[in-house]
Amino acid sequence: MAAQPPGPGIGSPAPLFSLPSVQGSTVELRAFLSQRNVIVWFSRGFTCPYCLDYMGGIGERYEELVGAETEVIQVAPNMLESARSFFPHFPWPFPFVCDPDKRLYAVYGLGNLGVLEATRTAVVSFSHAVATSRGPLWVQGAWHDVVNRNFVRRLHHHAMTAMEQGIFLVDKAGILRHRLVVGPLDTIPDAVALAALVRAHCPEPAAP
Numbered sequence: 001m002a003a004q005p006p007g008p009g010i011g012s013p014a015p016l017f018s019l020p021s022v023q024g025s026t027v028e029l030r031a032f033l034s035q036r037n038v039i040v041w042f043s044r045g046f047t048c049p050y051c052l053d054y055m056g057g058i059g060e061r062y063e064e065l066v067g068a069e070t071e072v073i074q075v076a077p078n079m080l081e082s083a084r085s086f087f088p089h090f091p092w093p094f095p096f097v098c099d100p101d102k103r104l105y106a107v108y109g110l111g112n113l114g115v116l117e118a119t120r121t122a123v124v125s126f127s128h129a130v131a132t133s134r135g136p137l138w139v140q141g142a143w144h145d146v147v148n149r150n151f152v153r154r155l156h157h158h159a160m161t162a163m164e165q166g167i168f169l170v171d172k173a174g175i176l177r178h179r180l181v182v183g184p185l186d187t188i189p190d191a192v193a194l195a196a197l198v199r200a201h202c203p204e205p206a207a208p
Contacts, residue, residue: 007109014170015107019097022083027095033174037070037202039194042110042166044184045076046086057190059092064195075099110164169201177201
């Protein structure tokens, strides 16, 4: 496996990006700066049953993030047309953007952990989907990727590779204040925990 770039360091400017969203608009990191902090969550996308749970954990308590003046941008390795087919009406208030070539993942220093880990990840994810009665949903998600591109291309772009996940906290000035890089099966914090991270790492300036 080729070495991945280290990604941005704490205290450095966060790499800017512009990606199409499931909701229909193009989402630019620059547009949020000076107004809100931003949590950029690099996920495994809609074909990951765990990520669907994490999305709920963020969306259901989204007011916690609103109170912390923070937006979440979920980045997924899914193809845009597949994601829009899977989410005809996206259920959560934060943007879901697609990076199927995983270029932005690489810019932020995230990589694929390899074939063996991808196999383990797929087995564990499918078992979790079945155990939580989401087996048909998991198959539906995989099918969307199959029908939208040929099978060989799907193997390269599909979210069920062993991509690392990342949480990158960007303050209103565009500076990276916190980063959390975890494996494909590790837990992502919910909205309450993310809001606590913001308050710990992006304190508001003292009143004059």
